Amino acid sequence: MFKKSLFLVLLFTLFNVPAHAYNTFHPEADADLEKDGVWVRTFFKKEETAALTVFRAYIPYTPDKAWEVLTDTNTWKSRHNDFKDAFTLTKSEAELVAAKNPVNVKDFYSLVGTPVHPSHLNRQKGGNWTSYVFQRFNFPWPLTDRWAVVEIRNDETNAGKGEYKYEYKTRGGNFKWLKGYWALMPHPTKKGWTEFRGEYKSDPGIDVPHFLAKSVVKSSIKNNVKEDSAELAKRYGPPAQ
Secondary structure (H helix, E strand, C coil): CHHHHHHHHHHHHHHHHHHHHHHCCCHHHHHHHHHHCEEEEEEECCCCCCEEEEEEEEECCCHHHHHHHHCCHHHHHHHCCCEEEEEEECHHHHHHHHHHCCCCHHHHHHHHCCCCCCCCCCCCCCCEEEEEEEEEECCCCCCCCCEEEEEEEEECCCHHHCCEEEEEEEEEECCCEEEEEEEEEECCCCCCCEEEEEEEEEECCCCCCHHHHHHHHHHHHHHHHHHHHHHHHHHHCCCCC
């Protein structure tokens, strides 16, 4: 009897781990997500320029399709108003920027130019792979013309379960630092939908009113989700219902 009860307890625990793990990432967002489809919060420590942003959003396409679009680096600037420019770099180009440490974006272009590489350069489908991206942001004053070169660890090892992770950190630019991750996973109840979630820490290196920074970040993420969904519709047809 004891062995049977123990087996049932273990079985119940195993089958409830995924649900528990899913709901432990800011479950307070659930109500807003069902209403608006996007939830964003940005936190500051008093008298500091650094911020922590966390977000969750729903995308009406499967994770594999969302991954293809969200990692299509070279199209970011054509569909996101947040970017003045963006493109893939090679490892050697990113390392050159890190070594030379250009002081402004004009020096970056003088050093590297505008190379043309595939968005998914060196991709390892179903595995881990590293990529490098240049991002020149289109932010309002006083955040005007922030830029960064980031190194990304792309994790597709759980693609069979519809799970993907994109973890990044700066290798150059005029941010003090920018690092974080985002992940994709199947929506827990809506077939054909994806949850897009993540968190990142950023410090633009200048003092920005906290209310302005929060507004910019929230608007940015909401617009990006909308713009990515529009791109998905162009590539793959009508969204899931």
